[in-house]
Amino acid sequence: TQLLEQSPQFLSIQEGENLTVYCNSSSVFSSLQWYRQEPGEGPVLLVTVVTGGEVKKLKRLTFQFGDARKDSSLHITAAQPGDTGLYLCAGEETGGFKTIFGAGTRLFVKA
Amino acid sequence: DTGVSQDPRHKITKRGQNVTFRCDPISEHNRLYWYRQTLGQGPEFLTYFQNEAQLEKSRLLSDRFSAERPKGSFSTLEIQRTEQGDSAMYLCASSRWGGEAKNIQYFGAGTRLSVL
Numbered sequence: 001t002q003l004l005e006q007s008p009q010f011l012s013i014q015e016g017e018n019l020t021v022y023c024n025s026s027s028v029f030s031s032l033q034w035y036r037q038e039p040g041e042g043p044v045l046l047v048t049v050v051t052g053g054e055v056k057k058l059k060r061l062t063f064q065f066g067d068a069r070k071d072s073s074l075h076i077t078a079a080q081p082g083d084t085g086l087y088l089c090a091g092e093e094t095g096g097f098k099t100i101f102g103a104g105t106r107l108f109v110k111a
Numbered sequence: 112d113t114g115v116s117q118d119p120r121h122k123i124t125k126r127g128q129n130v131t132f133r134c135d136p137i138s139e140h141n142r143l144y145w146y147r148q149t150l151g152q153g154p155e156f157l158t159y160f161q162n163e164a165q166l167e168k169s170r171l172l173s174d175r176f177s178a179e180r181p182k183g184s185f186s187t188l189e190i191q192r193t194e195q196g197d198s199a200m201y202l203c204a205s206s207r208w209g210g211e212a213k214n215i216q217y218f219g220a221g222t223r224l225s226v227l
Contacts, residue, residue: 006153031213042115042202042218043154050213088153092214098167099144099216101153 003027004091006102014110016078021087021105024071029091029100032072034063037086037104079109113137115219117203123225124193131189132222136205143186144216145178146202147171154202160186161208193226200224 007022023032031050035043047056049065049072056063060083062075076083086104093100116135124130136143142161146154157176158168162183172178175193180186190197200223204216 031215033215035218040221040223042117042204042220045215045217048213048215090153090216098156098159099214101146101155103151103153106151 004089004100004102006087006089006105008105009103010106010108012108012110013079015080017109019076019079019107021074021076021107022071023073023089023091023102025091025100026070027091028069028094030069030094031092032065032069033090033092033099034072034074035088035090037088043086043088076107079107081109081111083107084109115203115205115217117201117219117222119222120220121223121225123227125227126195127192129189129191130193130224131187132201132203132224133185133187134203134205134219135185136203137207137217140205140207140217141183142206142208142214142216143180144204144206145186145188146204148200148202148221157188190224193224195226198224198226 005024034046037043047063052067052069054065060077064073088104089102090099118133144159145157148154160180175191178188200221202221204218206214206216208214
């Protein structure tokens, strides 16, 4: 069974700080998704990365897929209180059978 | 495209009762997934359908749990003889699989179950 480990599990920072969240596995994924989830709601898709080494930007968020497609990172520049939430990475097993979720990084941005 | 819809959003029940949740996927999505999520954890896979066929069930899905997708559109998840340990958020997701599609899953808002 493929596993996805996210770190850190919890992050509390001041508004304006930068942060990076990591998602690691020993297995190769055909694609990887990042989601953001707010309390009481379902995960909302932020981005999908498919190609090894791929970098995608979404305003202040930068996503990178590792060259070997085993790991990914999410970097947030100048965090804002509205970025508060649970960030989940999810890797699609090769063959497109199942998606594996990490346990998430809970981010709290203080004003 | 109205997104994935789940009903009800919240369900409170007494231990031993049966509950049923419904999920309406994004139209034309051929895959539908059910997950369970407890506080502080990521979603745990329960089962998925491709069209009307249930192709995989997790070991988490005990005999008290059953899911159906009779016409390949909406799906129901039933829990019989609920236990307090069943209290969780139940999430549904759908995706389009096959051809050029990347099988990206889109989630509903979830049904929060509380078993008293």
